[in-house]
Amino acid sequence: MSEQTRPLIQVKNLKQYFDINMGFGKAKPLKAVDDISFDIMEGETLGLVGESGCGKTTAGRSLLHLYKPTGGEVIFEGRPIKTKKDIADFRTKATMVFQDPYSSLDPRMTVSDIIAEPLDVNIAYHPEYKDKEKRRRRVLQLMEYVGLNSEHAARYAHEFSGGQRQRVGIARALAVNPDFIVCDEPVSALDVSIQAQVINMFDDLQDKLGLTYLFIAHDLLVVRHISDRIAVMYLGRMVELAKASDIYDHPLHPYTKALISAVPVPDPKVAKANKRISLTGEIPSPLNAPPGCPFHTRCPYAKDSCKESMPVFDEIETGHYVACHRVKEIND
């Protein structure tokens, strides 16, 4: 990634709250994503990690306006997305690959119809695909991109293995020729040997088509492999953002440190020498998020002051953002 690249997507103070019905007509906001900001450069892969329930999937979805964000703004190629027209335009440039290759494909559609559906829906943007032959050739081209046999175009999703289904999902995401893809845990349902095939394919497609990814996953080894930069989320907030190698070798936030140390390394000597930072307690419910720093209930360095105010997401080193009151003291 060179210095001259400009941000393709800018996310500013994005908030996504859900109203949870507490009974008796009362509702309480669940702050799934609370005030996160980041940029994604052109051609970059930004990894987004965190444990279940931290809001990483919601962040991806509300970025694409699959939910209506509660607050904040998303700026794509310099233009903020506001009106319905903006969203419709945006959706032809930004698509999504879903986690579960079993439930995200319609069992009653053939593979070629699944892959071409985004073209059919957005036909106003791609009038050339009204022509049946062109549409067919586009489907075959997409299948070739993702390494599917063109003879399988008339088959149904259930005839494919998990890895092949995920390829169909990727071909569908590529149909409208997007610039940006949100990949939501695209390899976590796959076996190790198949996972590597799909990771390589994401790499190849990025080189070939100049794609930008937001790569959401909980497997830190995979995220580190594919990402240029990594963002770490905890309880709806972003706690750290830096270059992939910095997050991994030189984490500054206590949560990131614990997360990295907990990764099971597939090397017995390293695994046994590894000093794990253990976190006590469980992740608090986002309905009852603790006051102050959301991590203070489990943080080994927490002080009373951490309970009082929310830490600012600040640039501590060049390009290395951390949200922690005590970041300077604990990293000395």
Added chain:
Amino acid sequence: MALLEVRDLHTSFFTDAGEVRAVNGVSFDLDYGKVLGIVGESGSGKSVTAYSIMQILANTGKIVSGSIKYNGQELVGAGEKVMKEIRGNKISIIFQDPMTSLNPTYTIGRQLREAILLHTDRNKEEAKARAIEMLKLVNINEPEKRMKQYPHEFSGGMRQRMMIAMALACEPDILIADEPTTALDVTIQAGILELMKDIQKKIGMAIIMITHDLGVVAQMCDEVIVMYAGSICEQGTEDEIFYNPCHEYTKGLMRSIPTSDNQGEKLQPITGTPIDLLNMPKGCAFAPRCDAAMKICIREKCERFQINDDHAAACWMNVKKAAEEGGATA
């Protein structure tokens, strides 16, 4: 005599589409105080091996042949009465999904007490005391209060701890853990794995750790079995498997995981897709996906080949290498 001796185990499922040979000649020994890891991808037969030991296969599944000896006692064909004595008492199992393996309508305490009352001579009061003691052992705070709660009030990590408490309540000799941490987050996983190691050191039982995650194996195991398509491809001590893999499938697996060494490089995945167990090839099951496959690999299945005292693999490459080296020295 080893604590558990499995010899040439064959387990099949008889489905409408035909016989599915899920486990195809698996043999291993397990001793007190050892952690044995069984790794493989989905459909490799690792869970079915465990279920065969416990004899908790689905209706269509059956142990076709082979022998499973626990402390010298043959379990295959021993009958339900003997197995009831063994299950939970001598050999315990914890499952992957702590959400579905607990009964949502009973309290945690009742489910724990049930396991204890069923397998030991303790009376109700003693069972309750034992249950509280077990919850303490797996680091659950305020066990008295927790006993009265229902599974939905527990988080995923706590439910898995509770499962471990239940499995260990009767002091089994062998604990089978079937993907115990796959459904959990990494920080929670690390805690559970550490807990299992600690308890194992305290009690001295043996653990069979079934997982697809080589990272978990590296952290936990003394010995490792790598399975593919129902057979053992490679078996040996942890160091031998990780630092001197001798089966093409194991080598492929190691190359396909991202590590700190292959950063910025392309991963080298195993090509193709896992095999269809209904249409097993005549030769080596891995041959259709193997880059190094030779003619003999397609023609004939390779038998287990001892590489050294701590290591065996079923790959023709080793036979070929040994023959070449033998030829060179002769």
